[in-house]
Amino acid sequence: MKDALPPEASATGCSAGSISYFALVGNPNCGKTTLFNALTGLKQKVGNYPGVTVEKKEGECFLNHGEKIRILDLPGSYSLHARSPDESVLRDVLLGRRKDTPRPQGVVIVLDATNLERHLYLATQIMELQLPCILVLNMMDMVRDRQTSVDTTLLAEAFGGIPVIPMSASRREGLVELKHAMAQHAPKIPTSGVSLEDNLQESLEKSWEKLRKTKILQGEKNLLEPLYLLSDRDPLHGGLSDHQYNAIQAERQSLNASHPGWEDQLVASRYDLIHQIVQRTVQRHEEEGVSLSDRLDQYLLHPIWGWAVLLGILGLLFTLIFKVADGPMGWIETFFEWAALQVASNMSEGDLRALMTDGVIAGVGGVVVFLPQILILFFFIGFMEDTGYMARVAFMMDRLMSRVGLNGKSFLPLLSSHACAVPGVMATRTIDDPKDRLITILVSPLAGCSARLPVYLLMIATLVPTEDIPWMTQVGFLLGMYALGIGGAFFFAWLFNRSLLKGEGAPMILELPAYKWPAWTAILWHMWERTRLFLRRAGTVILTISILLWAAVTYPKSGDADPAIAMEKSLAGKIGHWMEPAIEPMGFDWKIGIGLVASFAAREVFVSTMSIIYSVEDSEDIKPLRNRLRSEKRPDGTPVYTPRVCLSLMVFYVFAMQCLSTVAVVKRETNGWKWPLFQFAYMTLTASVASLLVYQVGGWLGFA
Amino acid sequence: MDEIQRLSDLEQGTSAVIASIPSGDTSMTRLRELGLLPGTTIKIIRRAPLGDPIEISVRGSLISLRANEAKQIEMRPAELP
Numbered sequence: 124m125k126d127a128l129p130p131e132a133s134a135t136g137c138s139a140g141s142i143s144y145f146a147l148v149g150n151p152n153c154g155k156t157t158l159f160n161a162l163t164g165l166k167q168k169v170g171n172y173p174g175v176t177v178e179k180k181e182g183e184c185f186l187n188h189g190e191k192i193r194i195l196d197l198p199g200s201y202s203l204h205a206r207s208p209d210e211s212v213l214r215d216v217l218l219g220r221r222k223d224t225p226r227p228q229g230v231v232i233v234l235d236a237t238n239l240e241r242h243l244y245l246a247t248q249i250m251e252l253q254l255p256c257i258l259v260l261n262m263m264d265m266v267r268d269r270q271t272s273v274d275t276t277l278l279a280e281a282f283g284g285i286p287v288i289p290m291s292a293s294r295r296e297g298l299v300e301l302k303h304a305m306a307q308h309a310p311k312i313p314t315s316g317v318s319l320e321d322n323l324q325e326s327l328e329k330s331w332e333k334l335r336k337t338k339i340l341q342g343e344k345n346l347l348e349p350l351y352l353l354s355d356r357d358p359l360h361g362g363l364s365d366h367q368y369n370a371i372q373a374e375r376q377s378l379n380a381s382h383p384g385w386e387d388q389l390v391a392s393r394y395d396l397i398h399q400i401v402q403r404t405v406q407r408h409e410e411e412g413v414s415l416s417d418r419l420d421q422y423l424l425h426p427i428w429g430w431a432v433l434l435g436i437l438g439l440l441f442t443l444i445f446k447v448a449d450g451p452m453g454w455i456e457t458f459f460e461w462a463a464l465q466v467a468s469n470m471s472e473g474d475l476r477a478l479m480t481d482g483v484i485a486g487v488g489g490v491v492v493f494l495p496q497i498l499i500l501f502f503f504i505g506f507m508e509d510t511g512y513m514a515r516v517a518f519m520m521d522r523l524m525s526r527v528g529l530n531g532k533s534f535l536p537l538l539s540s541h542a543c544a545v546p547g548v549m550a551t552r553t554i555d556d557p558k559d560r561l562i563t564i565l566v567s568p569l570a571g572c573s574a575r576l577p578v579y580l581l582m583i584a585t586l587v588p589t590e591d592i593p594w595m596t597q598v599g600f601l602l603g604m605y606a607l608g609i610g611g612a613f614f615f616a617w618l619f620n621r622s623l624l625k626g627e628g629a630p631m632i633l634e635l636p637a638y639k640w641p642a643w644t645a646i647l648w649h650m651w652e653r654t655r656l657f658l659r660r661a662g663t664v665i666l667t668i669s670i671l672l673w674a675a676v677t678y679p680k681s682g683d684a685d686p687a688i689a690m691e692k693s694l695a696g697k698i699g700h701w702m703e704p705a706i707e708p709m710g711f712d713w714k715i716g717i718g719l720v721a722s723f724a725a726r727e728v729f730v731s732t733m734s735i736i737y738s739v740e741d742s743e744d745i746k747p748l749r750n751r752l753r754s755e756k757r758p759d760g761t762p763v764y765t766p767r768v769c770l771s772l773m774v775f776y777v778f779a780m781q782c783l784s785t786v787a788v789v790k791r792e793t794n795g796w797k798w799p800l801f802q803f804a805y806m807t808l809t810a811s812v813a814s815l816l817v818y819q820v821g822g823w824l825g826f827a
Numbered sequence: 828m829d830e831i832q833r834l835s836d837l838e839q840g841t842s843a844v845i846a847s848i849p850s851g852d853t854s855m856t857r858l859r860e861l862g863l864l865p866g867t868t869i870k871i872i873r874r875a876p877l878g879d880p881i882e883i884s885v886r887g888s889l890i891s892l893r894a895n896e897a898k899q900i901e902m903r904p905a906e907l908p
Contacts, residue, residue: 425876
């Protein structure tokens with residue numbers, strides 16, 4: 124699709140001819156995404172800005188007379204004084220500073236018309252960038268409902284006569300008018316009416332000269348570029364070298380010394396002007412009553428009902444994940460079994476057939492089987508984001524999460540990880556503070572995901588001496604393991620916050636948007652997009668590792684008919700024997716070692732590997748395998764699977780990474796191998812130490 | 828009455844005017860950009876069920892901030908109409 128796009132826009136805002144490349148800009152929750160979807164249909168391309176984990180959305184739109192134009196949906200932001208990677212991207216794209224994204228030729232500024240004053244703040248900053256602008260007053264239906272009117276003619280005049288389009292993007296009202304304005308020839312460059320003080324301007328001139336020498340500045344001379352770079356608060360300051368960053372800091376300090384509070388003065392003069400404009404253009408015919416959002420919040424944020432609703436919603440979510448997802452998961456399993464059977468009956472016996480059935484199909488199937496859960500989670504997260512409830516959850520949980528140095532927005536990703544860490548890690552994108560986001564990503568896989576369940580259940584069955592396990596005992600053990608995972612996640616969040624990632628934490632400032640009816644198509648589309656990304660990114664890695672793991676348990680071939688012996692003589696078996704001295708202090712023998720190696724990519728594989736090692740056929744019921752495990756003896760005649768060993772093994776799985784899908788997703792979300800490798804290392808180390816402690820301390824205390 | 832109170836000490840449901848807000852601090856600058864300027868009237872909507880953060884209404888939007896930031900903002904009583 125990229126090849127078909129128009130050539131790069133010139134760096135200067137062209138004011139002659141019509142525009143073929145627009146950017147959509149606005150505050151979060153202004154309805155920008157709804158408008159983007161309405162303009163482009165589903166002809167969108169979603170990706171990433173290189174070097175940062177900020178979503179890049181681009182699409183094609185056909186105007187009223189069939190003219191094809193290109194639209195870039197820039198991340199929702201409050202200001203060009205960037206405070207997060209999202210806002211840096213917005214600033215850099217609009218200033219033409221990003222080499223991967225040409226500077227837009229025109230900007231469509233989307234405003235929430237019910238909240239003009241706040242939304243005009245970013246708008247006036249954008250209007251100073253010398254780009255043609257169109258002002259969209261979105262949510263006009265709600266403005267009418269509130270008996271309020273906005274004088275669009277006066278508003279247009281205030282900003283130099285640019286088009287002002289009243290709209291209601293969710294009802295597609297005003298779309299034709301907007302497209303008409305977008306097709307205009309000789310589009311207008313607005314004036315914001317805010318000006319820089321003369322002496323501030325002089326200082327910026329000097330800064331510009333100095334910064335130019337470090338090659339930070341792009342394009343033509345523009346004082347706004349040093350202005351916004353000097354006020355950059357993005358802790359990652361992406362794309363800048365240390366040398367450039369130091370130059371910016373030096374200039375910033377000298378500007379702070381010569382003009383104390385210059386940023387705050389700019390904010391004040393902007394709001395002064397905006398306030399005057401709003402006074403002139405907005406007529407309120409009625410005192411503002413209690414809105415529907417207020418009334419909902421009285422219950423949803425109530426000290427008692429609020430928790431009840433939250434618990435109810437989360438209860439529903441987990442019921443869906445563990446009960447409703449069960450059916451489709453069974454179908455997926457059946458499908459992969461059927462596929463393996465088809466391959467088996469159509470290929471002649473040999474290594475290639477085994478590779479296909481036991482390597483490729485089983486490996487991919489093992490990951491795809493979690494798709495129903497992942498889809499449900501994505502849907503729920505999308506629903507909560509879209510309706511505005513997510514911000515309320517963050518508001519309620521903030522106090523609790525701040526105890527370990529995180530903020531309320533980390534709650535949902537951590538919670539989702541109790542079903543599967545993949546959507547959990549992907550949901551951290553809503554956390555705008557990069558440090559909190561990274562810590563949340565690092566600790567999310569400690570939450571007890573559903574792939575751990577089969578391992579826990581097998582171990583509990585082996586550990587509890589009765590034939591049928593009392594329901595309460597099983598739940599008790601499971602809760603213990605989950606609590607250990609949560610405790611671990613909080614402990615490491617606290618630790619990383621204090622040691623690894625010191626530095627200024629951003630304060631939690633959160634907007635609570637008005638509730639809105641969910642846009643189902645958009646939620647479904649988003650869910651599909653995220654799932655597709657996961658499958659594509661994780662798919663290749665998982666396929667590769669599945670084949671490698673299959674090879675490890677298959678080669679070198681011993682020619683032995685007994686699969687258990689064949690496995691012992693394979694590479695994995697050799698690794699199991701080789702690592703036995705290292706895992707012995709944890710209570711594990713070489714057979715468990717094979718299980719650990721084979722479940723390296725997916726935890727639940729441990730169970731199927733154990734059934735191969737112990738030649739137990741029935742995979743539906745765990746009892747035969749359990750009985751086999753209970754009777755397993757060490758060379759000296761003592762049982763292998765003592766309660767101490769079972770516990771040690773469970774604790775190992777609480778902390779160990781053992782999930783390649785998560786590694787792949789973390790690599791994508793942190794933009795490199797550094798953090799996934801660190802995460803793998805710290806988790807495996809913790810798992811080994813914890814297992815060692817359980818086994819050794821248990822031994823000293825005299826447990827079998 | 829013209830006493831100055833900290834935003835964090837205001838009762839739920841009170842409206843008050845910002846008397847002063849620290850300058851030159853990253854988080855305070857962001858609050859200013861969201862419309863919390865000296866002279867702006869704000870209303871305390873509620874505290875979170877666990878007591879922190881605080882939800883306020885400012886220039887038509889609802890913003891949540893922690894007591895840690897709120898205690899640095901000084902408020903004076905709103906003028907009666």
